[in-house]
Amino acid sequence: MRDYMKDTDRYGKIWIWTAAVLILMVPVAICVYYDAWPEMTAVFKGLLGVAPIYWTVGLIEVITYTPMLGVGGTYLAFVTGNLTSLKAPSALSAMENAEVKPGSEEGEVVSTIAIATSSIVTTLVLAAGVGVLWLVTPLLDSPVLKPAFDNILPALFGGLGVVYISKNWKLSVAPIVFMVVLFLAVPSLAGSVGVLVPVGVLIALGAARIMYKKGWV
Template sequence: MKKNMSYMDSVHRDGRIWNLSVMVILFLFPVTVGIIYSAMPDWHGLLMGVIATAPMYWAVGIVETITYVPMLGAGGSYLSFVTGNISNLKMPAALNALEQADVNIRSEEGEIVSTIAIAVSSIVTTLIIIVGVILITPLTPILDAPVLEPAFAQLLPALFGGLGVVFVSKNWKIAVAPVILMLILFIAVPALNAGTVGIMVPVGVLFTLGVSRIMYKKHLLD
């Protein structure tokens, strides 16, 4: 057990060093470009731009961190919150891998499986984007072709159809109430759309946890 903890402790130690270092390095891009071109930011534009953009994304970021960290595991969380695309890429990759290996995210095996899936997914994504950037001129007419547009526009429905059927069928008792609630909310409330689905994830998670707890206490999940 002590050995398990020491691995987890080292993941947290390394993750902290990496994430805080990458955070500093990310700021170096605008700083260095400014130095090279002897340009300062437009301070008014910067301030007003941040005021207009940051509050919502910071709020979502805080809620996302609390929601996703327990699902991604330690190593997976440090990587995912640097490389992004969590709900459409890292989380499904981790979920699929956990399902494939039949392990729980809070076991050490689960931690390893999730970290490997998310690390590989991050590496492959980065490499594919590099190839895309190098070949951007010949690729643009192909990837920008109107015929392919509907396929990429429907990526999320295509992803959550396959993923959803596996998890909902395995956990149908706890899935009924949240799926019905979300269907009603998304169909009835026009403000809920692609831009706001991120906010609804924690709502769905909290609601499902509440319903599951009640069902568990009433022995409906035995």
């Protein structure tokens, strides 16, 4: 790794370990301040309902997104969250607009700038929103606006899809056909779309490799 990348990795590790400690300190602080340590069995039972899925998805997400987001982007995105619904599309769109290759140092820089900007804006919007929550709650809860928030992923990936697919349509056929057929056959998988991202990636990679070997791309 080059110097910038090495430094980014070192700083990234410092920040992410600090974040891990800080995040763990939140429930500790609540327990200490209110003298309200919960029963271990309650926490264990609660975790049993979500941890097997979350921890598996967490591992899959790290393996899938790290090569896409780069070093700085990964260390930042895995702290600030909303990876699939915002940070990865932000990085992808920014690299496409800046005409830099993912995986290159330029791509690393642009991806990091996009994820950092997105994190800052999200944090500021949430902070401002919390400040006036009493004012915006009726609006956010309104049934009129509900379809807008329910459809944020199609609204996001429609635009992003057309940019990326139009430039790489041959590579996109196999994973898109596979995913459309899969979701038509098993609609209940819509709730597990995060787990299916690596499946889509594997299909896309397999098809791309075959086409590359045959000289079609």
